[in-house]
Amino acid sequence: xxxxxxxxxxxxxxxxxxxxxxxxxxxxxxxxxxxxxxxxxxxxxxxxxxxxxxxxxxxxxxxxxxxxxxxxxxxxxxxxxxxxxxxxxxxxxxxxxxxxxxxxxxxxxxxxxxxxxxxxxxxxxxxxxxxxxxxxxxxxxxxxxxxxxxxxxxxxxxxxxxxxxxxxxxxxxxxxxxxxxxxxxxxxxxxxxxxxxxxxxxxxxxxxxxxxxxxxxxxxxxxxxxxxxxxxxxxxxxxxxxxxxxxxxxxxxxxxxxxxxxxxxxxxxxxxxxxxxxxxxxxxxxxxxxxxxxxxxxxxxxxxxxxxxxxxxxxxxxxxxxxxxxxxxxxxxxxxxxxxxxxxxxxxxxxxxxx
Amino acid sequence: xxxxxxxxxxxxxxxxxxxxxxxxxxxxxxxxxxxxxxxxxxxxxxxxxxxxxxxxxxxxxxxxxxxxxxxxxxxxxxxxxxxxxxxxxxxxxxxxxxxxxxxxxxxxxxxxxxxxxxxxxxxxxxxxxxxxxxxxxxxxxxxxxxxxxxxxxxxxxxxxxxxxxxxxxxxxxxxxxxxxxxxxxxxxxxxxxxxxxxxxxxxxxxxxxxxxxxxxxxxxxxxxxxxxxxxxxxxxxxxxxxxxxxxxxxxxxxxxxxxxxxxxxxxxxxxxxxxxxxxxxxxxxxxxxxxxxxxxxxxxxxxxxxxxxxxxxxxxxxxxxxxxxxxxxxxxxxxxxxxxxxxxxxxxxx
Amino acid sequence: xxxxxxxxxxxxxxxxxxxxxxxxxxxxxxxxxxxxxxxxxxxxxxxxxxxxxxxxxxxxxxxxxxxxxxxxxxxxxxxxxxxxxxxxxxxxxxxxxxxxxxxxxxxxxxxxxxxxxxxxxxxxxxxxxxxxxxxxxxxxxxxxxxxxxxxxxxxxxxxxxxxxxxxxxxxxxxxxxxxxxxxxxxxxxxxxxxxxxxxxxxxxxxxxxxxxxxxxxxxxxxxxxxxxxxxxxxxxxxxxxxxxxxxxxxxx
Numbered sequence: 039x040x041x042x043x044x045x046x047x048x049x050x051x052x053x054x055x056x057x058x059x060x061x062x063x064x065x066x067x068x069x070x071x072x073x074x075x076x077x078x079x080x081x082x083x084x085x086x087x088x089x090x091x092x093x094x095x096x097x098x099x100x101x102x103x104x105x106x107x108x109x110x111x112x113x114x115x116x117x118x119x120x121x122x123x124x125x126x127x128x129x130x131x132x133x134x135x136x137x138x139x140x141x142x143x144x145x146x147x148x149x150x151x152x153x154x155x156x157x158x159x160x161x162x163x164x165x166x167x168x169x170x171x172x173x174x175x176x177x178x179x180x181x182x183x184x185x186x187x188x189x190x191x192x193x194x195x196x197x198x199x200x201x202x203x204x205x206x207x208x209x210x211x212x213x214x215x216x217x218x219x220x221x222x223x224x225x226x227x228x229x230x231x232x233x234x235x236x237x238x239x240x241x242x243x244x245x246x247x248x249x250x251x252x253x254x255x256x257x258x259x260x261x262x263x264x265x266x267x268x269x270x271x272x273x274x275x276x277x278x279x280x281x282x283x284x285x286x287x288x289x290x291x292x293x294x295x296x297x298x299x300x301x302x303x304x305x306x307x308x309x310x311x312x313x314x315x316x317x318x319x320x321x322x323x324x325x326x327x328x329x330x331x332x333x334x335x336x337x338x339x340x341x342x343x344x345x346x347x348x349x350x351x352x353x354x355x356x357x358x359x360x361x362x363x364x365x366x367x368x369x370x371x372x373x374x375x376x377x378x379x380x381x382x383x384x385x386x387x388x389x390x391x392x393x
Numbered sequence: 394x395x396x397x398x399x400x401x402x403x404x405x406x407x408x409x410x411x412x413x414x415x416x417x418x419x420x421x422x423x424x425x426x427x428x429x430x431x432x433x434x435x436x437x438x439x440x441x442x443x444x445x446x447x448x449x450x451x452x453x454x455x456x457x458x459x460x461x462x463x464x465x466x467x468x469x470x471x472x473x474x475x476x477x478x479x480x481x482x483x484x485x486x487x488x489x490x491x492x493x494x495x496x497x498x499x500x501x502x503x504x505x506x507x508x509x510x511x512x513x514x515x516x517x518x519x520x521x522x523x524x525x526x527x528x529x530x531x532x533x534x535x536x537x538x539x540x541x542x543x544x545x546x547x548x549x550x551x552x553x554x555x556x557x558x559x560x561x562x563x564x565x566x567x568x569x570x571x572x573x574x575x576x577x578x579x580x581x582x583x584x585x586x587x588x589x590x591x592x593x594x595x596x597x598x599x600x601x602x603x604x605x606x607x608x609x610x611x612x613x614x615x616x617x618x619x620x621x622x623x624x625x626x627x628x629x630x631x632x633x634x635x636x637x638x639x640x641x642x643x644x645x646x647x648x649x650x651x652x653x654x655x656x657x658x659x660x661x662x663x664x665x666x667x668x669x670x671x672x673x674x675x676x677x678x679x680x681x682x683x684x685x686x687x688x689x690x691x692x693x694x695x696x697x698x699x700x701x702x703x704x705x706x707x708x709x710x711x712x713x714x715x716x717x718x719x720x721x722x723x724x725x726x727x728x729x730x731x732x733x734x735x736x737x738x739x740x741x742x743x
Numbered sequence: 744x745x746x747x748x749x750x751x752x753x754x755x756x757x758x759x760x761x762x763x764x765x766x767x768x769x770x771x772x773x774x775x776x777x778x779x780x781x782x783x784x785x786x787x788x789x790x791x792x793x794x795x796x797x798x799x800x801x802x803x804x805x806x807x808x809x810x811x812x813x814x815x816x817x818x819x820x821x822x823x824x825x826x827x828x829x830x831x832x833x834x835x836x837x838x839x840x841x842x843x844x845x846x847x848x849x850x851x852x853x854x855x856x857x858x859x860x861x862x863x864x865x866x867x868x869x870x871x872x873x874x875x876x877x878x879x880x881x882x883x884x885x886x887x888x889x890x891x892x893x894x895x896x897x898x899x900x901x902x903x904x905x906x907x908x909x910x911x912x913x914x915x916x917x918x919x920x921x922x923x924x925x926x927x928x929x930x931x932x933x934x935x936x937x938x939x940x941x942x943x944x945x946x947x948x949x950x951x952x953x954x955x956x957x958x959x960x961x962x963x964x965x966x967x968x969x970x971x972x973x974x975x976x977x978x979x980x981x982x983x984x985x986x987x988x989x990x991x992x993x994x995x
Contacts, residue, residue, distance in 0.1 A: 083581065105579050132580050235522050235597060236589050236714075260712065268713030269589060271596040273467055274433040276459055288581045291520065301466045305459050619837040625824075626831050629814065632793045636809030637884070638832025683819045686839070 039211060039336070039349060040357045041204045061190050064153040064174035064183070065160075071169060074193025075148035079141060080106070081130045081159075082152050082173060085188070087115055087322040089150075091329035091362040092189050092197060096122050101129035101144045114375065115321050118365045138162045148191055176244050176266075178205070181327040200361070201329065208332040209253065212339055215346050216255040225281035225342055227256040228308070229325070231267060233296050234289050237275065241265050246327050247284075254339035255346060256282065272302040282342060283308040286325050287317040293380060312385035315341060320355075320375045321363060329362055337376075337390075344386050351376075351390055413680060417694040421476070424698045428472045428705040429464065433712065436460045445469075471598035474606060475704040476697040478595075478663055479673075481610040481655035483696025486670020487677065487688055488617045488648045491624040493557070496678075497733075499670045500656040502557060503649065504564035506667075508537025509660035511567045514574045514587045527605050527661035534657030537563050538649055592716035593664035595704050606662040613655035616647060617689055624648070624685035666700070666717050668725030673699055675732050744768050745807065745888045745920050747790055750799025758945045759785055763799070765939055765949060769887060770917035772910070774931035774952070775924040777941030778965055783924040784812070786941065787892055790922065803888065806832045808881030808919075810891040814873065822860040822868070822876050826851055829883030844883075851883040855909055871902030878909060889913065891923035895930055903930075910934045928956050928969075929982050940964055958983065 059071040079101035080086045086102040087110060093099075096119045102110075107127040110116055116123070129140045134152055141149060141163065149163050153172035163170045171191060173184035182202050189198030229247040232238035241263040242248045248258040259280035260270070283306070285292055297303045297314045308314050318337065322328040336349040352372050359367045369392045373379065376390050429445070430438040444464045448454075456462045482500075489498045500506050512533030516526040544559035545552070571591070578584035617624075626639045627648070634641045659666065677691040700717075703724070707715045746766035752759045759782045767773045775783045788794035791809060792801055808829070829851065830844040840848075852858050857875040860868065865876060874894065881889055894910065895903040911934040914921055925931060931938050931952055938956060939949040942964060949955070961969040961983060968986040 105581055108579075109581075131576060132578065132584070133576065134580075232585060232589075235517075235586055236594065237596070238585070263712045265713070268711075269594070269596070269716075270712060271433070271467075271708055271714055273463055273708070274712055276434045276463060290582075301456070301462045302459070305462065622831075622834070622839050623836065625820070626828060629828075630811070632788065632791070633809070633811050633814060635793060636791065636807055636811075636890075637828055638806055644836070684824065 039204075039208055039332075040354055041332075041361045042200065042357075059190060059193065061187055063171045063187060064180065065172045067170065067172060069148075069169065069171050069187075069191070071148065071191060075146075075169070075191045077144070077146045078148045078150065078188075078192070079129050079144060079146040080150045081134050081136060082106075082150060082175070083109070084175075084322055084326055084328050085150050085173065085184075086110065088185060088329050089188060089192075090115065090119065090122075091321065092185065092194055092201070093192060094197070094362070094364050095119075096125065098192065099125055100146055101126045101141065103127065103130055103132065103134070105132050109322070113319055113321070114371060115363070118321075118363050134159055136162050138166050141168065142166055150188070175327070176246055178209070178246070178249060178327065178331075181246075181331070185329070204358075205332055208335055212253050212255075212335060212347070216253070216343070219255050219346075221257065224252075224255055224257040225313075226259040226278065227251040227282045227284065227342070228259040228275065228278060228280035229284045229286070231286050231325070232269075232289065233285055233292055236269050237271065238267055239263065239270050239275075240267060247325060250331070250335050250338060251342075254335055255343045256338075272300065275306060276302050279306055280308050281311070282313045283315075284325075284338075285314065285316040287319040287323040288325070292316065294384070312383075313341070315381055315384060315387070316377050318375045318377065321359070330358060333358055340389060341386050344389065348389075352392065414690065414694070417691060417698070421694050421698045421701070424701045424705075425472050425476060428475070428701050429468045431705055431709055432463065432468060433709065434460070434463050436464060466600070467598075470600045470603045471595050471704070471708075472701055474598045474603045474662060475595050475700045477603075477607060477610050478659040478666070479669060479696040479698070479700025480693040481613060481659055481696075482666065482669040482700070483673035483677070483692040484614055484617050484689055485652040485655040487674035487685070487692040488620075488624060489652050489670070490674055491685055491688075492627050492645050492648050494628050496675060497671070499667075500652055501564060501667070503541055503560040503652070504537040504562075504567060505534045505653050505656045506660060506665055507564040507567035507571065509534035509657045510591060510665050511570045511574070512536075512657075513590060513661055513664070514571050517586050517590060518574050518578055518583050520583075523602070524605060527602075527658070530661035531609065531654070531657035533567070534653050534660065535650075537567055538653045542646070542649075589716070590664045591718075593666040593718035593721075594707070594714055594716060595663050596708065596714050598662070602662055606658050609654045609658035613651040613653075613658075614693065616651035616654075620644070620647060620651075621685045621689045624689070664718065666721055668721040668729070669696055669700060672725045672729050672732075675729070745790060745803045745890070745922060746801075747796070748800045748802065750789065750801070751797045752785070752789060752794070753797060760941070760947045761945070763947050765790065767888075767920040767922045767937075769920050771936045772914040772921040772923075772934055773937045773939060773949075774935035775922070775939045775941065776926070776928060776931055776956075776964065777924075778943065779926065781941045781943065783926075783941060784892055786939070786947075787890060787922070787924055791890060804886060806884050806886045808884045808886045808889040810874075810877045810881045810889075810894060812892040812896065814877055819864055819866050822857070822863050822865055822872075823848055823852065825865045825876050826879045826883050829880040830885075832884060847885065848879070848883045851879040854882055855879045870897055871899070871905065874898060874902065874906055875909075878906075882913075887919050889919050889921045891921075893924050893926075895925060895927070907933050928961050928964075932956055932981065932983070956983070 061069055063069050076098055077100045078089060078098050080089055081103055083103050083106040086099060086106040089099050090096050102125060104127040110122050126144055128137060130136050148169045148171060150171050151159055151163060153174040171187060174180050186198050189195055229240045230237060239260045240247045242258045242261045243266055245266045251258060259278040283297060294314050297309050303309060318324045320330050324334040333355055336354060337351055339347040340349055355372055356367050359365045381387055382391060430441045440460060441464055444461050448465060456465045486499050490496050509530040512529035513526050516529040540563045541559045545555040575587060578587055623644055626634050626637055627641055627644060631641055673696040674692045677688055677695050681687040681691040703720050707717050707720055748764045750763050751761040775786055777783045785794055789796055790803060791807060792803055826848040827840050827844055830840050830847060852861055855875050855878050857879060860872055860876055894906050907930055913919060914934055935952050938952050940955060941947050958969040969983050970986060972982045972984050
């Protein structure tokens with residue numbers, strides 16, 4: 039399941055100058071580039087770190103969302119790529135409305151933007167005569183599509199192939215092992231996208247978190263909820279009584295205490311059996327789809343079904359980071375990403391401890 | 394004949410009015426009992442009564458089982474917070490309408506809500522919750538009010554019109570500041586929190602939060618209650634009120650401060666819940682008339698009942714919480730439109 | 744006693760009065776006469792303290808029974824409730840009117856002969872009925888000063904007569920200092936002991952009604968010739984009428 043080293047691919051970094059690059063983006067737009075993009079500005083947040091992963095370097099990222107930048111600078115990517123600190127982040131407001139003047143100033147040959155948000159997000163870029171590629175978020179299929187689009191635009195098809203193959207392989211392996219799982223053997227899983235003040239849970243429809251919880255042999259505790267996301271109250275969680283609770287990695291101050299100190303949530307089956315975990319924060323947050331997603335799935339699967347899955351997560355992480363970022367993870371790095379200090383004592387979590 | 398008719402109808406009116414307050418109080422009690430029994434987690438109502446009864450005789454113990462905790466730690470503080478907030482918002486609206494002699498006035502008109510919203514949003518952006526959020530929301534609501542007072546005081550006198558204009562200016566300014574905060578907020582973390590909080594909810598109600606909210610609201614309610622007869626006099630014009638020994642300039646500010654206390658506190662604990670202060674006093678006026686000695690307690694009882702019921706719907710209709718501000722506006726706006734048309738038809742003014 | 748001493752007030756270059764002293768002693772009735780726009784109401788408000796003076800002193804008690812020209816109150820309150828408001832100054836900030844206050848309000852209604860208005864809603868009353876209620880409210884204050892702003896100007900002839908009779912009756916009791924504004928010299932003749940004339944051009948003169956309300960001064964005050972009308976027979980009252988010359992209406 040390990041992401042194989044792409045030594046040859048990394049060496050063959052310079053593509054052959056040949057035909058123009060052509061592909062269709064998520065709004066059906068025909069994107070044409072005379073040559074592989076060398077200067078890319080990324081407005082969506084998770085895309086910046088994905089671009090770094092596809093290229094194994096930060097050179098071609100010339101602009102990104104301020105929120106993406108703070109995530110990179112504060113996380114492990116900031117240590118791996120200290121130069122990311124100097125990449126401009128004023129090409130867009132955090133709300134994804136592009137700042138055309140700043141965009142024009144960094145002079146990108148490709149701008150990446152969210153699809154399906156309407157002309158206010160798109161027109162300023164095209165009107166400025168910049169090349170635009172739009173991406174749609176949410177499902178695994180779309181993730182693979184936009185990663186492939188980005189790799190195509192960068193002229194790195196050989197690298198993306200390995201990354202996609204890795205995703206497909208892990209997915210197939212997990213599907214095979216959970217195929218015959220009866221409904222009653224699937225633990226109910228609650229993912230909380232927000233937990234500090236209000237509680238926001240994931241529905242099942244087009245929800246990536248619910249998708250990989252099912253993939254890893256769980257079922258969504260909130261499956262009867264309409265829509266992708268919704269704010270709920272503690273009483274609703276008490277009614278669902280989930281077997282496992284995953285806390286998001288977006289809220290920096292969020293710890294397991296939020297659940298364990300709450301008079302209601304601490305009585306849930308998840309809290310009583312020590313199966314409350316905070317999502318790891320690696321090269322990107324592990325909750326939403328990104329280049330490290332297979333690691334998320336394996337981490338989830340090992341926790342939901344220690345009987346069915348026994349991925350060597352630490353080894354998987356080492357090889358993935360080697361390929362994605364050309365970086366050797368230390369034991370301390372891994373402990374930090376997995377929050378070993380905070381949740382090393384939770385149920386089934388000892389399997390992730392350093393040997 | 395006509396005299397007899399007159400007397401009987403007056404007697405009927407009298408009995409109706411004598412019975413109206415006990416009826417409202419009973420309505421509130423029923424609404425609260427219903428709200429405590431209803432929830433996504435199934436607790437039979439007889440068990441709810443048992444839990445409350447047991448606790449009433451033994452205040453020292455602590456709830457152990459899930460249903461005890463749901464009833465005592467989740468629903469009870471939430472219902473009480475909704476009730477006291479509803480009373481405070483309705484009474485705040487009624488008092489301001491009395492002072493401004495205008496039934497269309499609400500705490501928004503003085504910029505209080507917007508100031509409070511800015512304070513709370515700023516607290517969320519800075520990563521604060523709980524007490525700090527409450528404090529900042531109140532402080533900025535108060536700050537907005539002080540700004541209005543400062544701006545509207547010209548040559549040592551405060552005219553009504555300048556108060557309304559200053560309130561609009563200050564309100565617009567703080568609304569813009571809230572937009573600025575939303576603009577710079579992190580879309581992953583603080584922005585959704587701010588948006589959610591601004592839409593209003595009691596889902597985070599706890600006994601601690603109730604304890605934070607009650608002093609401000611109770612103090613505000615007490616001030617307005619004590620000034621209930623004064624409000625009848627403040628509805629007169631300036632010279633008339635002064636000749637009756639009222640100091641309108643000064644006494645108006647008592648009402649403003651009380652309204653700020655109540656609005657700022659409710660914004661802090663539950664976000665911006667609109668329309669209560671507009672719709673409820675109107676309904677109360679239809680039932681008990683315009684004398685503030687009756688209007689104020691009637692607004693308090695009706696406001697509490699209304700918000701308790703709205704909040705019960707908000708948390709029970711679907712698995713997801715429906716934002717309170719959305720519900721109060723969906724119900725309040727059409728009701729208010731009807732009331733407004735009737736009002737103008739009756740008075741013939743536009 | 745109510746009044747002002749050595750008082751001056753101007754609005755920009757427009758002088759309302761200068762160095763004016765007006766006293767309305769206990770037991771006497773004073774009328775302020777003057778043409779429209781000359782500032783009768785402003786003088787009244789100055790004496791009451793609603794209008795600050797440029798110079799001068801005011802000697803007006805804290806509580807005055809005041810009858811505004813129009814009440815802003817559109818309140819859907821019973822007549823008795825409106826009259827009870829007259830007790831407000833005695834109640835304090837947080838006070839509520841009690842049985843004593845209701846009793847005083849009822850007494851005031853009796854005094855103006857308007858008991859039948861006690862339960863009628865104020866916003867449904869006629870102009871004349873409202874005037875009675877407002878005068879009763881002023882009496883309910885218990886103040887020995889009564890100030891009325893144009894008490895007759897918005898009323899029909901019958902209600903004018905009723906209101907003037909009421910003021911005259913209160914004046915005859917010699918218990919109060921009464922001050923009112925009017926634009927009709929006949930109203931001053933009917934009920935006032937003294938008058939204050941606000942002359943065009945800024946002068947203000949005052950004195951007993953018999954000396955001041957003369958055809959000459961009235962002609963000066965209103966800018967038209969005036970003459971006495973002396974009806975025949977007993978109980979006939981002296982009245983004053985302007986000469987209808989029609990000349991003023993012609994363009995030169």
